[in-house]
Amino acid sequence: MQNCLARSAALALLGVGALAIPEASAQSDPGAACTDLRNEVFAAGHVTSARVVEAAGTAPAYCEVRAIALPAINIEVRLPLEGWNGKLYQVGCGGFCGILGRGDDDGGFVNATGPGIARGYATATSDSGHHGLSVVDASWAAANPDAERDWGWRSIGETNRVAQAMIEAFYGKPSGDAIFQGCSTGGRMANMAALRYPEMFQGIISGAPALDETGLAGAGLAWIVQANTGPDGEQILNTDKVDLIGDEVMRQCDGADGAEDRVIADPRQCAVDLSSIACKDGAAGGQCLTPAERAVVEKWREAPVDSAGKTLFPGGIPEGSEPFWPTWLTGTKAGAPALNPLFAKNFGAYMAFTDDPGASYETTDFDFDRDPGRMTEAAAMYNSDDPDISAFRDAGGKMIVWHGWADAIVSPYKTIAWHEAAEKAAGGAEALGAFVRLFMVPGLDHCGIAPGAGGISQADLDPLGALEGWMESGKAPATIMAGD
Known part of the structure; x- marks a missing residue:
């Protein structure tokens, strides 16, 4: 309740509340309510498009809103036209990013909004603050400290800010719980969210996190x-x-x-x-x-x-x-x-x-x-390996960290080292386990991209289901394997 009130107050300060579309309006004509978001006004940015996307596969029909948070963070928000569960699912991105929504092109859950909207969440993602020709392209960062800052941490908060503005405008109320999910760079962003925005997300999924980027x-x-x-x-x-x-x-x-x-x-x-x-x-x-x-x-x-x-x-x-x-x-x-x-x-x-x-x-x-x-x-801009995430704990957050033992780019040994340091910072394994659970997956490629021995890949994992169960029941998960 306190988080909802704080979000409403912040949106009022941004001038968003005065333009909010009443919830009844969105329910009576969601298509019109969606396209009306093209005219939504918020500070330090603007909406670039809003359109209805018809239901396909596991995804319901939704309102796709694209916006820019200045100077250059491209953001996509998806708002279910019906059956919104009242929550937000925000995802990170991979590599040096620069490509909006790339995670959804690969058909898995990693850095993808699809699994969230399929479960009724409003979703949000960004390109991390720049356009890139590929995820290994870093030329955008040449003499560009603003873009480096946005990739490092600021795009997390700005994506959330814009998403909450669109949610408030479309549904007439802010979201309840918010979850952040990411792997690789997205995993680094997940830990960064716990450090820099400890009250923003009630649940975090950090996969194969590139915690110490330098x-x-x-x-x-x-x-x-x-x-x-x-x-x-x-x-x-x-x-x-x-x-x-x-x-x-x-x-x-x-x-x-x-x-x-x-x-x-x-x-x-x-x-x-x-x-x-x-x-x-x-x-x-x-x-x-x-x-x-x-x-x-x-x-x-x-x-x-x-x-x-x-x-x-x-x-x-x-x-x-x-x-x-x-x-x-x-x-x-x-x-x-x-x-x-x-x-x-x-x-x-x-x-x-x-x-x-x-x-x-x-x-x-x-x-x-x-x-x-x-x-x-x-x-200072990129790294999120500080083991002291007590502010996230104090805000009531829960975090799942997972990593494949067969990762040949982001070292699983760094994740182990971070977790050991986090145990010390939290006051012991039991104290950390109350809000952080680590799962090391044998035979799994980086982010489960390619199938490993026995065919294991990201398709065999369901950290979102595990986190949802933890947040709802208070009982920590024993596994993140799908179907277990």
């Missing part, structure tokens, strides 16, 4: 790229050796958890000796690893360090992630480039440093002694 996209990905770059500047380990490595990892580690199912339950229980597949007597065929290739894998298993041996980011590519290396680390057999090096190059060129080096930057330029200290300003 540590990950800076030192972490630079370590991976430099390890796999030869003196001639060419890639050392290529896709043709990935199956060889993956099969050997499974041979040595599959049974470490007591079950031989081609799924490694916890990579920390496994230590692989690659000497068994090392090339003998100078041979360099497809069925063995050269010394240089073996050195790449061994370095990938380590955390990045500086010259003094100081760990710069909790890391190491986890055992069991090998099926996903072509996407993230080595490039595919069809010729598609690996994504990790693209993220690393663009982050270093345009987002990491106060003075952007630009397109001439190469990830091999990253200096593990000098450059971590040069990312202080970026860390």
Whole structure:
């Protein structure tokens, strides 16, 4: 009730309340009420379009409103024409974002509003504050601290502000509970919401969160790229050796958890000796690893360090992630480039440093002694790994954090480290467990994008259902697996 009153007061200050459409009007002619939102006025932004979208698949008919929060955050709000459950479901976005609603193009729940509106929520998402040619494109950030700030944190609050204005105008009342869901960058945004907007969301779902963006996209990905770059500047380990490595990892580690199912339950229980597949007597065929290739894998298993041996980011590519290396680390057999090096190059060129080096930057330029200290300003905007989320706890919030153990881009070890630190900050595991639950999923790709062993993917997860049950009953979930 207090949150609803606060939202109503804020909307009144913005001048929204005077233009609100009575709820009866929306119910009697929802189509007209929808298109009338084109004329809705709110501070520091404007509506660009409003139209009715007919029911399709699991989605009911809804009013699609697109708006801009100044300077450049593109926002989409979806308002069910009938059967609104009185709540808001807001989602984050992936990579360096820049593409509005991309999550709904992939057919899953990750960073997608579809599952929310299918359950009767009003939904909201944004492009995080800029247009990008792809999610690995960071050129928008060149000498553009406003856009970096919006991507880092401000788009979360602005998307919510605009969504609440549209909800108030269309339904005649603000939303009740609000849930935020995101994975990868969206997961980073989820934790950021708990830190910067602790009273805004009553439930948060944080998947494979890129909590320490500067540590990950800076030192972490630079370590991976430099390890796999030869003196001639060419890639050392290529896709043709990935199956060889993956099969050997499974041979040595599959049974470490007591079950031989081609799924490694916890990579920390496994230590692989690659000497068994090392090339003998100078041979360099497809069925063995050269010394240089073996050195790449061994370095990938380590955390990045500086010259003094100081760990710069909790890391190491986890055992069991090998099926996903072509996407993230080595490039595919069809010729598609690996994504990790693209993220690393663009982050270093345009987002990491106060003075952007630009397109001439190469990830091999990253200096593990000098450059971590040069990312202080970026860390203040992007990073959401502060383990003290007591303000979110005090507001009554509940959070589900999930991560795949086979993630080859966003380290699951960082999520584990954050959770351990959060336990200490909260006063122990029991105290943290009262409002935060962590689920580590064996064999799962980054955000469950591609099917892993046994076909497991994001389609097998239902963190929203688990969170709803927790918020409604007060009983913490024991699983986020769909159907359990």
